[in-house]
Amino acid sequence: MHQDKPSLDRRDFLGTLTKASLLGAIGLSPVAVAAEAALPEKKTAPGTHSFLCPPYLQRPTDKSMCIMWMTGKPCYSWVELGETKEALTRKIHNTTNGLVNANTRLHRIRVENLRPATTYYYKVLSREIAEFRPYKLTYGETIASEIFSFTTPAAKPKEVSWLVLNDTHDRPESIPHLVGLNKDPYDFVFMNGDIFDYQEDEKQIIDHLLTPATTAFASEKPFIFTRGNHETRGKFSRELADYVDGPYYFTMNWGPVHMTVLDTGEDKEDAHPVYAGIVDFDHYREMQAQWLKEVVKTPEFRKAKFRVVMMHIPHYYSGDWHGPMECRKHFGPVFEEHKIDLFLAGHTHTFGIHLPVPGQHSYPIVIGGGPRDGNRTLIKVKADEKELHLVMLKDDGTEVGKVDLKSKR
Template identity: 30%
Template sequence: MDRRNFIKLSASIGSLTPALTLAEKAQPASAKIAASHPVLMAPREDSISAVWRTTTRAKGYVEYGTAPDKLDQRADGDNWGMRPSGDNHLKVKLHHLTPNTTYYFRAVTETFDRKTPTVEHGEVRSFKTLSSNNPSCHFSIWNDTHKKEETLKTLFEKTPKESEFMLWNGDISNDWYQADDIPNSVLCPAGQSFPFPIIPLRGNHDLRGNYAGDFQDFVSSPEDLPWSAFRVGPVALICLDTGEDKDDDHPYLFGRVSCHDMRVAQAKWLEQIIEQPTFKNAPYRLVCCHIPLRWTDETTDKGYDWFSKRSRILWHDSLTKWGAQAIISGHTHRPALIPATETFPYAQLVGGGPQLDRATLISCIADDKKLHLHSQSLTGETIHSLELQPC
């Protein structure tokens, strides 16, 4: 099945995705109120966020510490002086963490019943903060999962648990047409629990549907923007948002998007971020974005973008100046590796599609000698392999 037919079919069956019912949301205070383990997002050297699903309106906080039996610190506020609360999820950010340190934590969820509130203490779990001083790193990349349960379950099974994080490189959805689609798909996809922190990036389908504007409520990023940059060991990683694969005024998009201004804002931000020492001096320099910046046949017009030329025009000069070594993308549902050239001095690596037999798992393993990008099928077959030397 080609990409276009898959998208049409997915749109027609998207409404069948299981979701919490109104009855489940209205459970009495004695019922379980936390519906998922906390999903750790936006890992950094000194911070991380926890987001978890709830069955009803609730408030909550996170207890944490450096030993499983000594959770002596608590994250429970926001910049507005309020405890985190919500109808179907909670989001708490942990600040002032120490780099390269293992922390233990648990989520605490409370009902709003003033007389006899229910308080749930979640399972004690752990995470390790990132460090730019580490000599090596290991992380994983998914793309174009499109809520395919069998593919998601297999990715959970195959992704190394020692991954410092997993970057979800767009098209998490088929389009967001139900209120519960986003929390169900992001916080407990296929009923699974993430064993590692995640960095969710948007794909073009994640900008579609009546509820697409709610996506940012259920994810976390350091600056509350859909683009970011950080160091993990010797690797500097810039995450960009390519937006839609059509013009903003395309009739199919029903006036929902305004991606041009977002791409321009990223271009201005990119000019500044590449001058910061932590990125300017990084041994390895990678970019992740959903839609490729290059493609194998750039003359083909399918009515949608196989590659984001509109993004490349704005970002290419900065990426070249920075010395970006590879762009890692998805979108096409066709794996590809396009070598660097004199005109485009960065390679383009593209992951596979959502079907179980077309999906890929991309791993990045780097040390002081080389960076290895390995794209494999879910049966373990090598699809593409790229080795990069330190800059």
């Protein structure tokens, strides 16, 4: 699997521009695409049509990959992809109800019909829509990213490995620092909440998540995101979900591991004055509990070599606040009855590995730390069909805990 990290210097990427003004050409022919690609590159000035972040990968399957990026102006955007750098022969855009997705600054393209366990090279292109009249669309210039690569998962992978970040709390430098502690191959990065203090605006998402993530890995390895309690706060919290692919609670099967991800909501009761009457997390957690009761009946869950749950607020070791206690009440009995093997959380800012406690939790509870220097952690998980190994590293690279499990089924 391709492990090279993209260049740390993104200034060239942000300024890269291919010149084109193919007015009125709503559909690009392969010839036009090739002609554009051959045009010399030049730098953009600030404030001009440009990328606001490099492309970032989301939610892979063995046959597809989601590629997202942002531009400063509304565009028609597409991906060019191939199995060698020299032949990006596939052009991909997505459509909705017969319309090609366009005239947006936030671009999300799912590339389908890929082959499992295959390395692909890609770049993203965005053509400014300078004017959009009902019967006359005027294009501006087209910008292109540098070429990146990713590798699709195998169809039935024998193993999986991933990294977990949590509680960076608006400290963007923590993301490349912590990911940089890892020297081993991995499939994806899981973000387990409180990457932000609260949601203020789009620039914060770019500066504190997308830019540091793509600097470290995310143009070539996917990140998968769920929300912490801090991400429920602030005037832009209702827009945050647009910038990542998929819901905040979900399941994912990857080789020997079945992952259940839950969205634990806020830590205080819904009626607390700070929420001003516009949150409804009690109902949301109850709804997820009903969903969880169906998940544990599925063959994917029951047959998995390892059943792993990840969510931001741990239902133990997190005080007796309303949110943790609701999680304990609604989720804890399901985890116990259906015998999950491992649980990962964050939230408390006190890292630790809590061994099983009879009558409470029969599985290890791993809590990542953060956000201050000396308290930040990177969690590494690797599993094959027989064994799962977890290591927790502190931000100076020292190992501060580990879990070794053997599959029970």
